[in-house]
Amino acid sequence: xxxxxRIEPRRRPLQAxxxxxxxxxxxxxxxxxxxDGYARLxxxxxxxxxxxxxxxxxxxxxxxxxxxxxxxxRHGERTDAxxxxxxxxxxxxxxxxxxxxxVGAYMAAQTIDPxxxxxxxxxxxxxxxxxxxxxxxxxxxxxxAFLAASGVTSPRLELAGWMLATVCRSVVYHGVLERxxxxxxxxxxxxxxxMLSRWLRAAPSASAA
Amino acid sequence: xxxxxRIEPRRRPLQAxxxxxxxxxxxxxxxxxxxDGYARLxxxxxxxxxxxxxxxxxxxxxxxxxxxxxxxxRHGERTDAxxxxxxxxxxxxxxxxxxxxxVGAYMAAQTIDPxxxxxxxxxxxxxxxxxxxxxxxxxxxxxxAFLAASGVTSPRLELAGWMLATVCRSVVYHGVLERxxxxxxxxxxxxxxxMLSRWLRAAPSASAA
DNA sequence: TGACGATGCAAGTGTTTGCTTATATTTTTA
DNA sequence: TAAAAATATAAGCAAACACTTGCATCGTCA
Numbered sequence: 001x002x003x004x005x006r007i008e009p010r011r012r013p014l015q016a017x018x019x020x021x022x023x024x025x026x027x028x029x030x031x032x033x034x035x036d037g038y039a040r041l042x043x044x045x046x047x048x049x050x051x052x053x054x055x056x057x058x059x060x061x062x063x064x065x066x067x068x069x070x071x072x073x074r075h076g077e078r079t080d081a082x083x084x085x086x087x088x089x090x091x092x093x094x095x096x097x098x099x100x101x102x103v104g105a106y107m108a109a110q111t112i113d114p115x116x117x118x119x120x121x122x123x124x125x126x127x128x129x130x131x132x133x134x135x136x137x138x139x140x141x142x143x144x145a146f147l148a149a150s151g152v153t154s155p156r157l158e159l160a161g162w163m164l165a166t167v168c169r170s171v172v173y174h175g176v177l178e179r180x181x182x183x184x185x186x187x188x189x190x191x192x193x194x195m196l197s198r199w200l201r202a203a204p205s206a207s208a209a
Numbered sequence: 210x211x212x213x214x215r216i217e218p219r220r221r222p223l224q225a226x227x228x229x230x231x232x233x234x235x236x237x238x239x240x241x242x243x244x245d246g247y248a249r250l251x252x253x254x255x256x257x258x259x260x261x262x263x264x265x266x267x268x269x270x271x272x273x274x275x276x277x278x279x280x281x282x283r284h285g286e287r288t289d290a291x292x293x294x295x296x297x298x299x300x301x302x303x304x305x306x307x308x309x310x311x312v313g314a315y316m317a318a319q320t321i322d323p324x325x326x327x328x329x330x331x332x333x334x335x336x337x338x339x340x341x342x343x344x345x346x347x348x349x350x351x352x353x354a355f356l357a358a359s360g361v362t363s364p365r366l367e368l369a370g371w372m373l374a375t376v377c378r379s380v381v382y383h384g385v386l387e388r389x390x391x392x393x394x395x396x397x398x399x400x401x402x403x404m405l406s407r408w409l410r411a412a413p414s415a416s417a418a
Numbered sequence: 419t420g421a422c423g424a425t426g427c428a429a430g431t432g433t434t435t436g437c438t439t440a441t442a443t444t445t446t447t448a
Numbered sequence: 449t450a451a452a453a454a455t456a457t458a459a460g461c462a463a464a465c466a467c468t469t470g471c472a473t474c475g476t477c478a
Contacts (some may be wrong), residue, residue: 003467011454011455013454014376014393014446014453014454014455015444015445015446015454015455017378017444017445017454017455017456018454018455018456021455021456035456037334039334041437042434042435042436043437044434044435044436044440052456053456053457053458054436054437054457055438055439055456055457055458056455056456056457058436058437058438059456060456062438063435064435064437087346092381092449101314115218119430122331122335123334125246125247125248125332126331137232156396156400156442159388159391159396159397159400160400161398162388163397163404165377166380166383166384166402167376167379167380170379170380170383171372171375171376171379174375175223175375178371179368180230181369182368187365188368189369191365191369191372192372194408195376195404198407198408199403199404199408206274220424220425222424222425223424223425224424224425224474224475224476225473226424226425226426227424227425227426229469230425230426251464251465251466252465252466252467253464253465253466261425261426261427262427262428263427263466263467264426264427264428264467264468264469265427266427266469267428267466267467268424268425268426272466272467273465273466273467
């Protein structure tokens with residue numbers, strides 16, 4: 001039963017020919033995932049769409065799962081880079097500027113390929129256990145540290161940090177897919193920053209009432 | 210190819226015997242979904258786990274999809290009822306009480322069967338197009354109306370309403386699964402209410418800066 | 419009680435799918 | 449340039465899968 005063990009390629013593409021094959025396979029996989037969903041993704045269809053023979057595909061990927069894992073890895077690389085770039089831009093030292101940079105970073109990452117992102121988030125079963133900590137989670141930790149350093153203290157600071165990351169990720173994710181107008185116009189980011197800064201301005205956890 | 214068309218049972222369970230069969234099938238489906246995930250859900254395994262013959266299963270469900278749809282329908286009924294009950298409890302007329310009731314309603318719904326809820330949200334492919342509008346979305350609309358009636362006005366009121374619903378759903382959903390301690394202690398609800406009420410207290414959309 | 423519809427079941431069927439084998443062709447290397 | 453390594457491909461295998469057939473048994477009601 002445990003036939004799906006390895007993820008490493010059984011052969012590394014050395015020549016340009018085989019590199020083109022690998023690229024074609026990954027591109028075809030993304031195409032089918034976005035258009036038809038994970039349930040309709042088969043290795044035979046991938047090979048057909050990519051214009052390569054099914055056996056060639058299995059020269060470079062040990063099994064179907066490995067193809068999706070590699071595609072997800074590359075997608076993660078791109079979104080991480082987008083987040084880092086957005087966070088690296090110069091900005092003011094105040095809370096609101098920091099929050100705007102944070103939300104903007106999530107937005108930049110989410111805007112790269114929303115359709116593919118949606119497939120990974122909603123359809124593709126969890127592969128290889130949980131996914132590695134993404135840039136989003138890492139920078140939420142950073143922002144929590146920033147909050148603490150800003151004099152914002154609370155017994156629930158850690159919970160507030162988790163909520164901050166969750167709200168950013170969820171709202172931006174759904175916003176790009178369901179409220180594209182607001183996402184493009186900047187209204188979504190503005191409203192997010194307004195909400196988060198009002199929440200965190202005083203202290204993140206004076207609690208209710 | 211379009212073999213998966215009907216959802217209605219091909220025969221209605223009339224005797225107690227067959228009703229027990231249907232219940233066993235649904236219960237087994239939930240069990241397998243939670244334990245092994247949608248990818249490992251097969252009709253043969255359902256029948257085996259339910260202790261009924263595979264042909265008996267197909268007497269009352271036209272196909273595999275119909276079983277999952279029915280299970281999801283029942284789960285939706287339960288969560289909707291939990292939300293409605295939570296919202297029907299008497300409460301103060303102010304914004305914070307309203308928000309607390311709203312967040313509490315999402316929490317009540319999410320607490321019913323978080324594991325099954327997670328499977329439906331993350332693993333089960335979208336069945337029969339989009340899901341019917343849940344109680345969550347309906348009551349977010351209500352709350353938006355409440356905001357408007359409370360004198361809170363904004364050109365972005367509709368966006369704020371969408372954000373309100375999205376934040377509630379996402380944070381409660383992930384919170385129950387990943388922060389069960391905070392969810393049980395009430396800290397999660399408190400922090401949510403603090404965030405939302407500070408955001409909405411003045412006006413939902415003075416925007417940032 | 420007996421006839422008939424409702425239900426249960428053993429044993430399949432045809433198809434899809436992930437993946438392999440055996441062989442041919444191209445590119446690199448010595 | 450010839451051997452060796454890398455890459456491509458046609459054809460197909462075994463397993464898993466959703467679903468069916470044909471018949472036996474049970475429950476109900478005349």
